[in-house]
Amino acid sequence: METKTKKTTKVTQELPKLKWNDKSIDKLEIHTYRHLRGRIDIPFETTGSLKGVHLRWNRKTNSKTFIIFGKFRGKTFNHKCGEYLKGSYGTFEAN
DSSP: OOOOOOOOOOOOOOOOOBOSSHHHHHTOOGGGGTTOOSEEEEEBOOOGGGTTEEEEEETTTTEEEEEEEEEETTEEEEEEEEEOBTTTBSHHHHO
16 A cells, blocks of 8 residues: 655745835835735844834735834734835834
């Protein structure tokens, strides 16, 4: 009797990290993330107090929102810090 082993490995999609400046947020383009749908959470290359900051990008509305992910007393949370608006609300104001 032969037995077949089923491999159930899942591959996670790791997105490249963004630099913490307005220029890198402006360069985000839809065709580079064509295989992803809905909203995308992209992490930043930051250290210290901004370690859990992500950019949530909704591809349908093209809105970009700063979000902090973290843990407190064993529970995970997310907090919206504001929507990215070119020229008025960027990385300097979210810092």
